[in-house]
Amino acid sequence: MILKYKVREKEVRVWLPEDLPFSEDVRITYGLTFLDGNYNFKVDIKPIRLVDIGAYVGDTIVYFATKYDLTEVVAIEPNISLYTILMYNMYLNQIKNVVIEPKVVGKHKHVKLPFTTTPAIKHHEGELLRSYEAPTVVLEPFNTINVRHGDLIKIDCEGCEKGLQVTCDGNGWVAVELNDENYDFSRNIQCNSKLLEKRNFYNSYVHLYEVSPR
Numbered sequence: 001m002i003l004k005y006k007v008r009e010k011e012v013r014v015w016l017p018e019d020l021p022f023s024e025d026v027r028i029t030y031g032l033t034f035l036d037g038n039y040n041f042k043v044d045i046k047p048i049r050l051v052d053i054g055a056y057v058g059d060t061i062v063y064f065a066t067k068y069d070l071t072e073v074v075a076i077e078p079n080i081s082l083y084t085i086l087m088y089n090m091y092l093n094q095i096k097n098v099v100i101e102p103k104v105v106g107k108h109k110h111v112k113l114p115f116t117t118t119p120a121i122k123h124h125e126g127e128l129l130r131s132y133e134a135p136t137v138v139l140e141p142f143n144t145i146n147v148r149h150g151d152l153i154k155i156d157c158e159g160c161e162k163g164l165q166v167t168c169d170g171n172g173w174v175a176v177e178l179n180d181e182n183y184d185f186s187r188n189i190q191c192n193s194k195l196l197e198k199r200n201f202y203n204s205y206v207h208l209y210e211v212s213p214r
Helices: 023-035 059-067 080-092 119-132
Strands: 002-007 010-015 049-053 072-076 098-101 103-105 111-113 137-142 144-147 151-155 165-168 172-178 192-201 204-212
Touching: 002 023, 002 059, 010 023, 010 059, 010 080, 023 059, 049 059, 059 072, 059 080, 059 151, 080 098, 144 151, 165 204
Parallel strands: 049 072, 049 151, 072 098, 103 137, 144 165, 151 172
Antiparallel strands: 002 010, 111 137, 172 204, 192 204
16 A cells, blocks of 8 residues: 655555554554654755664665655665665655665674565566666664764664764764653764754654754
8 A cells, every 4th residue: 555645745565564554653653753743853964974873774764765855775674575665665755865774783693684675665666666676785883873974864673772872073963762761862862962843743752953063
């Protein structure tokens, strides 16, 4: 099923795989991003690169790529079973400047995993989707993300954000979704930071920080 939403009067399309056990979770995620506006922040200067840590099915990539003229998108997602949905959503919205990095926050060893394309998607678009498929992957561990000038870093990794340190080479923004309302993520930011906005959605708390080198 293809769902349609509006972002700044522009139509976006995303795929809802109805035959998968986590389909309802995907539908809820789309609703939070496109209807409830989890990440409907206003920033003074438009970001030019998005680093999406916990890219899931690509919903926030589609949202930000529609809202801003991004020159580069880095999608960090360890769950390779989601790659087909993620890349198909890129295909539906003609977002081609995306690089998937199969990394996991906080792990201490590399993990090699196979990747297979969901047959239903392969049949649905055939040759047109071929360039959007992901290869066999090796999960790489990391616990630090560096902000370059003009970066927007989105972090949603289901509790792993507490083990992620943020450094800065330039001015940018960090939008982090927290499951713990009382956790102060500024302690993880190893540069100047200013909390610009807080958003509460159900049991999640999205905080936007402006960051710059010390």
